[in-house]
Amino acid sequence: MGVLEEKKETARKIVTTKEGPNLKGTMIAVMLLGGFIVLSWFGVYWLYIVRL
Amino acid sequence: MMNQMIVDRNDAKLSMAHLFIAFAAVLLGGIAGLLQTLVRSGTIVLPAGIGYYQLLTAHGILLALVFTTYFIIGFFYAGMSRTMGKFYDQPYRMGWLGYIVMTIGTVLTTIMILLNEGTVLYTFYAPLKASPWFYIGLTLFIVGTWLAGGAMCHQYYIWKKVSHKKISPLFSFMAVMTMVLWFVATIGVAVSVIFQFIPWSFGWVDEINILLSRTLFWYFGHPLVYFWLLPAYVCWYVIIPEIIGGKIFSDSLARLSFVLFLLFSIPVGFHHQLLESGISPFWKYLQVVLTFMVIVPSLMTAFSLFASFEIAGRKKGAKGLFGWFRALPWKDARFFAPMVGMLIFIPAGAGGIINASNQMNQIVHNTLWVTGHFHLTVASSVALTFFGIAYWLIPHLTGRVLTGRMHQIANLQTVLWAIGMFFMSGAMHTVGLLGAPRRTAYTTYQDNPDALGWIPYEVTMAVGGSILFIAILLLIYIITDLAFFAPKGKEDFPIGEVAEGAEKTPAILENWRLWLGIATVLILVAYTVPVVHMIEHAPPGSPGYKFW
Amino acid sequence: MHMHKLERLWLMIGSGALIVFLLVIGVNAFAMGHTPPSDSNILDPTQVDLTAPFDDPGLKKIGDNEYELVLVAQAFTFQSNDELKIPEGATVHFKVTSKDVVHGFQIPKTNVNMMITPGHVNTITHTFDEAGQFLILCNEYCGVGHQAMGVPLEVIK
Ligand code: HEM
Numbered sequence: 089m090g091v092l093e094e095k096k097e098t099a100r101k102i103v104t105t106k107e108g109p110n111l112k113g114t115m116i117a118v119m120l121l122g123g124f125i126v127l128s129w130f131g132v133y134w135l136y137i138v139r140l
Numbered sequence: 141m142m143n144q145m146i147v148d149r150n151d152a153k154l155s156m157a158h159l160f161i162a163f164a165a166v167l168l169g170g171i172a173g174l175l176q177t178l179v180r181s182g183t184i185v186l187p188a189g190i191g192y193y194q195l196l197t198a199h200g201i202l203l204a205l206v207f208t209t210y211f212i213i214g215f216f217y218a219g220m221s222r223t224m225g226k227f228y229d230q231p232y233r234m235g236w237l238g239y240i241v242m243t244i245g246t247v248l249t250t251i252m253i254l255l256n257e258g259t260v261l262y263t264f265y266a267p268l269k270a271s272p273w274f275y276i277g278l279t280l281f282i283v284g285t286w287l288a289g290g291a292m293c294h295q296y297y298i299w300k301k302v303s304h305k306k307i308s309p310l311f312s313f314m315a316v317m318t319m320v321l322w323f324v325a326t327i328g329v330a331v332s333v334i335f336q337f338i339p340w341s342f343g344w345v346d347e348i349n350i351l352l353s354r355t356l357f358w359y360f361g362h363p364l365v366y367f368w369l370l371p372a373y374v375c376w377y378v379i380i381p382e383i384i385g386g387k388i389f390s391d392s393l394a395r396l397s398f399v400l401f402l403l404f405s406i407p408v409g410f411h412h413q414l415l416e417s418g419i420s421p422f423w424k425y426l427q428v429v430l431t432f433m434v435i436v437p438s439l440m441t442a443f444s445l446f447a448s449f450e451i452a453g454r455k456k457g458a459k460g461l462f463g464w465f466r467a468l469p470w471k472d473a474r475f476f477a478p479m480v481g482m483l484i485f486i487p488a489g490a491g492g493i494i495n496a497s498n499q500m501n502q503i504v505h506n507t508l509w510v511t512g513h514f515h516l517t518v519a520s521s522v523a524l525t526f527f528g529i530a531y532w533l534i535p536h537l538t539g540r541v542l543t544g545r546m547h548q549i550a551n552l553q554t555v556l557w558a559i560g561m562f563f564m565s566g567a568m569h570t571v572g573l574l575g576a577p578r579r580t581a582y583t584t585y586q587d588n589p590d591a592l593g594w595i596p597y598e599v600t601m602a603v604g605g606s607i608l609f610i611a612i613l614l615l616i617y618i619i620t621d622l623a624f625f626a627p628k629g630k631e632d633f634p635i636g637e638v639a640e641g642a643e644k645t646p647a648i649l650e651n652w653r654l655w656l657g658i659a660t661v662l663i664l665v666a667y668t669v670p671v672v673h674m675i676e677h678a679p680p681g682s683p684g685y686k687f688w
Numbered sequence: 689m690h691m692h693k694l695e696r697l698w699l700m701i702g703s704g705a706l707i708v709f710l711l712v713i714g715v716n717a718f719a720m721g722h723t724p725p726s727d728s729n730i731l732d733p734t735q736v737d738l739t740a741p742f743d744d745p746g747l748k749k750i751g752d753n754e755y756e757l758v759l760v761a762q763a764f765t766f767q768s769n770d771e772l773k774i775p776e777g778a779t780v781h782f783k784v785t786s787k788d789v790v791h792g793f794q795i796p797k798t799n800v801n802m803m804i805t806p807g808h809v810n811t812i813t814h815t816f817d818e819a820g821q822f823l824i825l826c827n828e829y830c831g832v833g834h835q836a837m838g839v840p841l842e843v844i845k
């Protein structure tokens with residue numbers, strides 16, 4: 089993330105929350121969750137295909 | 141804000157009356173559940189002429205309808221009283237009336253199940269025909285919930301008039317939204333029971349349109365699961381942030397997600413009828429697409445929750461990417477039980493997406509996978525969250541406290557539940573993929589090799605079920621203690637505050653007419669053509685059968 | 689309404705994944721002919737025995753290693769006048785209705801899984817590439833004998 093972008097981001101965040109915008113951990117957590125969903129979905133899709 | 145810190149004593153009584161029945165249902169339903177796992181694994185044979193399916197009907201009704209609904213209504217009364225103030229006279233009286241009507245219905249239906257006159261499972265699919273009193277009991281139950289919803293809406297209405305506020309407290313908004321969803325959803329099942337099942341079971345008409353009855357049931361059946369889930373979301377959005385010493389991440393986004401649930405959780409019932417004749421693949425797929433829309437607010441919820449954890453943790457000085465995760469109050473039972481519920485919602489949700497994926501439903505439909513799935517959703521995510529609420533709500537209402545020792549016992553309860561469910565639900569998911577059917581007593585299909593291969597998994601289910609049953613006994617111990625024996629004192633009713641400086645909530649989010657209007661349009665789009673076809677292109681109806 | 693930048697990104701990725709799922713199953717269903725069983729034929733559920741082809745349920749050869757298997761589901765069995773034996777590699781079109789209550793129709797280890805509602809016919813096709821013992825079972829509660837409702841299906845070399 090560029091410095092400028094980061095500044096803009098902070099400026100905007102002040103409107104929504106005061107606590108600051110650092111939600112990197114949250115992002116990684118939800119991405120792990122998303123990865124789990126995608127993996128299990130394709131797992132069962134694969135089962136569907138081999139059982140056709 | 142008229143923010144009372146304590147729930148009014150009379151409102152507390154109304155709420156507690158509901159919670160007692162809820163937890164009595166958990167105990168009875170839990171006994172049934174344990175016996176089911178023991179029967180299915182071939183460990184025991186039921187004594188005294190009790191049938192497996194009779195037990196399963198009781199388990200489904202007691203846990204999926206009685207426990208959930210009574211708990212939800214009791215929780216909402218308390219929370220609305222806490223955030224809007226004491227219930228006004230009229231809604232208060234309506235609340236008690238609803239309780240009485242619901243309870244008469246529950247008792248009537250239970251008696252019919254005990255008499256073996258209603259062994260049709262909690263989905264009562266026609267043309268299996270129960271005693272008319274079974275259906276009348278269910279009708280009274282639903283009418284009772286309408287009175288309860290009416291009481292809440294009336295309270296909300298008076299509050300808005302008196303306070304001249306455009307935006308209601310978040311808790312109350314969510315409670316009213318959940319009950320509005322319930323009103324719209326129950327219309328389907330009420331129409332079916334009143335106009336199809338009751339006349340047919342009394343013999344006033346000879347035949348019933350099966351496909352229509354199933355469609356009306358599932359028009360209700362999917363929003364039913366959101367009716368269970370939304371109160372858990374209320375806890376996650378509104379209560380958990382306060383318990384962890386944080387703030388509500390965004391009031392507007394929380395409300396928006398509830399609006400989206402109202403819009404998209406109803407026109408999706410066909411995802412339970414994907415493998416049925418008489419509905420064209422186009423309409424099935426259309427409802428699958430709408431089903432996927434309802435996943436979006438849950439994705440929003442996941443982000444909001446993690447965000448409120450991260451923000452709270454960082455405020456307390458947690459470092460690194462995941463320091464905030466460790467900084468959460470893991471020893472606090474009010475947090476731990478719902479948090480484990482939230483984590484379990486990850487595999488639960490993933491499974492739900494698979495179930496709804498059109499033809500992929502052929503892999504899982506009516507197998508034990510599905511049973512494994514909803515023991516993660518309603519019987520873990522929702523149930524653990526409700527238990528976590530009860531741990532502070534009951535002492536708050538009875539003027540007692542949740543002691544440190546009780547925190548520990550409650551956390552043990554949660555751990556046991558998670559372990560038991562890991563074994564039971566895990567085995568159910570796996571053996572379901574291998575093809576083992578749900579709702580089926582012990583069987584090997586004449587020693588069929590495939591069916592014999594399922595038995596080790598069914599034994600694992602029984603192991604998990606036994607651990608779960610111990611957890612239920614522990615739960616009942618905790619609830620009894622908190623209601624009658626815990627030390628007197630003042631237990632908090634935690635209600636989170638919105639992060640300071642958060643943007644003002646747009647009033648459009650409380651524009652009921654708008655949202656109900658859009659919901660109606662979506663329902664009409666998703667259902668009109670296929671339902672008209674179902675009625676015009678109906679085969680001769682079916683007489684009733686009593687095959688038990 | 690303001691939304692955190694990362695939340696917007698997450699919702700885009702998440703919705704993107706959902707759209708991919710929908711496209712995959714949509715193409716598989718409509719372009720490749722794997723829509724879920726949705727037969728629209730109807731009949732009088734009290735006259736099944738008199739209605740063709742259910743008046744003579746059983747196995748009929750309809751092509752080169754291609755069969756139609758007509759079955760009548762009733763509490764608590766699947767009725768057929770022929771033995772359920774088919775050769776390896778056969779494509780079987782299952783055509784089923786119910787004489788009484790709702791039943792299920794499932795063959796473990798395959799994608800064969802559909803609901804049998806009285807008054808309606810349901811159909812599904814499967815090719816049995818490997819020989820072996822299969823089991824047709826009912827996966828919808830239909831009464832006290834529901835757990836006994838299963839018949840073997842043999843695929844022979
Ligand atoms: C001691 C804890 C529990 C055990 C051992 C247990 C076990 C079982 C078993 C073995 C089945 C049926 C399997 C079959 O299809 O034959 C079942 C069904 C079911 N359970 Fe549970 N369960 C427990 C708790 C719960 C809870 C807390 C809920 C809901 C809040 C719940 C909701 C249901 C529902 C809705 C069904 C489906 C009934 C039907 O198919 O008609 N269970 N349970």
Ligand SMILES: [Cu+2]
Pocket residue numbers: 361362365411412
């Ligand atoms: Cu659903």
Ligand SMILES: [Cu+2]
Pocket residue numbers: 791792826827828829830831834835837
């Ligand atoms: Cu059956």
